[in-house]
Amino acid sequence: MTALPKIAVTSGEPAGIGPDICLDLPSMGLPGHVVVLGNLALLKARANGLGKQVALRSYRPDLAYDPTVLDVLDVPLPQPVQAGCLDVANAPYVLALLDRAYEGIQCGEFVAMVTAPVHKGIINDAGVPFSGHTEYLADKSHTKQVVMMLAGGGLRVALATTHLPLRSVPAAITADLLISVLTILQHDLQTKFGLPQPRILVAGLNPHAGEQGHLGHEEQDIIEPVIQQLQKQGLAVRGPFPADTLFQPFMLKDADAVLAMYHDQGLPVLKYASFGKGVNITLGLPFIRTSVDHGTALDLAGRGAADSGSLHEAVLCAWDMSTHHRPAL
Structure with a gap:
């Protein structure tokens, strides 16, 4: 139960498979402390619907690491979520996850960020020009390339x-x-x-x-x-x-x-x-960011058919990179 560096995992589009695969994190045997950024009530409901026995708790920075528990940094959802059904009202929530993870990176709370998939179209439909995680994070960190x-x-x-x-x-x-x-x-x-x-x-x-x-x-x-x-x-x-x-x-x-x-x-x-x-x-960001190699898979959300293998590898990669990372002075 020793203190370990923390990796932030944003759970992505709430109607997609991001919440589903995040629920598998405690069973992956990960080497470090992972904190999921998402809506705690949504994750609990999705776990119940999928029949996944996952211990969830509300994250606080002072909590001792427990590898059997999934720590969730609770972010409010504007509207209830139905798996597989996009809602433009929840687009700001998706960006709020990224903003909070970035803030945690900036203040040293997190050593890396791992992102579950988002749906670019629904964010744009909400009136927010958004071409992807990469461009959004580059803009926030004032990274030119x-x-x-x-x-x-x-x-x-x-x-x-x-x-x-x-x-x-x-x-x-x-x-x-x-x-x-x-x-x-x-x-x-x-x-x-x-x-x-x-x-x-x-x-x-x-x-x-x-x-x-x-x-x-x-x-x-x-x-x-x-x-x-x-x-x-x-x-x-x-x-x-x-x-x-x-x-x-x-x-x-x-x-x-x-x-x-x-x-x-x-x-x-x-x-x-x-x-x-x-x-x-x-690459090129002043911090570590990895992501899955797939999209939101709305047709698989809430059905128990999502494969969390890429998320597992993304977290392992972020953790390994954090052991080598030499931030710019």
Whole structure:
């Protein structure tokens, strides 16, 4: 019952599977003190409906850690929740969870934040412009550039661009962007993963990495010069490699991470290797934030069909990162 650093887990969209999977946390054998941010009455009702025998208590910072109990930082819900049914009136509650977790990070109450899924559409329907956890937390922390990285199945895959139409990707791949992304990736692999000299492989944009200009010039004009510049600065970065042969064991055995140029270049491989066990990690933030690799799954909420494996991995990853994290002075 010793005091341990605490990790905040936001339970996400109340009508989705976030509350369901959070109820599994006490049974996961986690190494540290996890505090769920959510509505205590909702979690109790969902536990009863699912037949889960979970001991819940209202969180206070002075409470001694008890691994058999789920500590819940109670946040009021504007309206009652029916599993699977979105309610625009509860959108502010979802943001309040993130705000409270961020406040706890800022004051040292929590060492990391893990987020269950939210529903972007219902938040926007409530009149709040919201493009996702990542952008919201970057804005709150005044972070100019963040990098999305997914981990799982023995892979770490970061993205140079994220949620862009495919036709917009080539114009977005600039030298400034790649320098920023690779610098953040290298820095966070050092300071949040404890890797003294991270080895990073970079994918090309075009088939066969442009085939010496016959299938595109982005590699020759942008990607290769950036890699050469960063190598001169001491970064262990190599490429660009054709994406169709990059994700092979003989290539990956000497790498700590891969940088893909766009969303569907890197993530299908990772999700094939680890779906349901993958972790979404936001690099570049001045704190640790991990998330599940899935959405709200409204059709599964309250039915006992949700898989909590990704949440388990996200918490374990956040805990491990917290043991390496060296915050900026």
